Amino acid sequence: xxxxxxxTLPTKLLESFVPQRTSxxxxxxxxxxxxxxxSRTWYWQQVILALxxxxxxxxxxxxxxxxxxxxxxxxxxxxxxxxxTKLAARFVGGYTAYFVFLPLAFVSAAASGWILRRSHPRxxxxxxxxxxxxASVVAxxxxxxxxxxxxxxxxxxxxFVVVDFIIWPLxxxxxxxxxxxxxxxxxxRHPPETH
Amino acid sequence: MGDRLESFELMILLAVLRLDDEDxxxxxxxxxxxxxxxxxxxxxxxxxxxxRLEDRGWxxxxxxxxxxxxxxxxxRYFRVNAEGVRRVREAKRTLVKMWRGxxxxxxxxx
Numbered sequence: 001x002x003x004x005x006x007x008t009l010p011t012k013l014l015e016s017f018v019p020q021r022t023s024x025x026x027x028x029x030x031x032x033x034x035x036x037x038x039s040r041t042w043y044w045q046q047v048i049l050a051l052x053x054x055x056x057x058x059x060x061x062x063x064x065x066x067x068x069x070x071x072x073x074x075x076x077x078x079x080x081x082x083x084x085t086k087l088a089a090r091f092v093g094g095y096t097a098y099f100v101f102l103p104l105a106f107v108s109a110a111a112s113g114w115i116l117r118r119s120h121p122r123x124x125x126x127x128x129x130x131x132x133x134x135a136s137v138v139a140x141x142x143x144x145x146x147x148x149x150x151x152x153x154x155x156x157x158x159x160f161v162v163v164d165f166i167i168w169p170l171x172x173x174x175x176x177x178x179x180x181x182x183x184x185x186x187x188x189r190h191p192p193e194t195h
Numbered sequence: 196m197g198d199r200l201e202s203f204e205l206m207i208l209l210a211v212l213r214l215d216d217e218d219x220x221x222x223x224x225x226x227x228x229x230x231x232x233x234x235x236x237x238x239x240x241x242x243x244x245x246x247r248l249e250d251r252g253w254x255x256x257x258x259x260x261x262x263x264x265x266x267x268x269x270x271r272y273f274r275v276n277a278e279g280v281r282r283v284r285e286a287k288r289t290l291v292k293m294w295r296g297x298x299x300x301x302x303x304x305x
């Protein structure tokens with residue numbers, strides 16, 4: 001009996017964010033091993049490791065592009081989030097406004113991921129997403145040193161934890177995946193000329 | 196990092212040298228290392244090391260045909276170049292030299 005297909009999401013992540021030089025052969029090897037009986041967990045672990053290794057390698061070898069990706073991603077995402085939440089705050093108030101801000105954060109992050117995928121090499125989406133998580137860890141570490149009297153109310157802190165560690169990195173990746181599929185479709189419609 | 200040969204890279208070079216040209220792709224290379232060392236090896240680490248070695252010109256690669264059982268993805272075959280073989284020999288010579296004259300390492304197999 002043939003095994004079910006390997007999980008789609010990690011396959012798509014590897015195809016979208018790891019340079020093709022590596023992803024093509026690596027994915028073939030992963031599928032071969034998965035068909036030979038390796039588990040879905042093993043498949044996910046291998047893909048996550050490949051994403052981390054690839055992001056580190058690309059960040060080391062393309063430092064300028066990595067810095068540019070972080071700046072572009074931050075400026076687009078943060079400004080979009082700022083203006084949309086400002087607009088939304090006119091119509092909703094109090095703590096309920098934060099429930100409206102959550103999807104706005106996701107859309108803003110996805111937009112920055114989409115722009116990065118279209119304007120930078122594919123691994124840069126991953127680098128920006130990783131940068132967001134690291135920056136959040138630093139921000140919360142600094143926040144932890146503040147005197148208790150200076151701290152924000154718990155629901156607001158919880159909101160920022162969810163946004164910074166879950167919504168934002170996932171939004172960037174989702175936007176990057178969306179940008180990848182559009183790039184792939186464009187290649188199908190207009191294949192590169194062969195000489 | 197430069198062009199120093201790390202121990203994991205040395206293992207990769209030895210694994211590729213042990214395999215035939217038609218077998219030296221990601222899965223058999225990692226299996227070879229796992230069987231010899233008893234350590235689990237991630238495919239992504241194998242590719243990362245192979246690409247570093249390729250960038251230094253110690254290893255070369257070529258893409259094979261894509262096959263249905265690999266989801267239409269091609270295999271990437273690796274081969275150790277003359278410079279790679281020279282580096283492996285050099286590493287062996289250095290290790291053997293370091294080994295000599297150590298009383299604790301003489302006489303036993305473990």
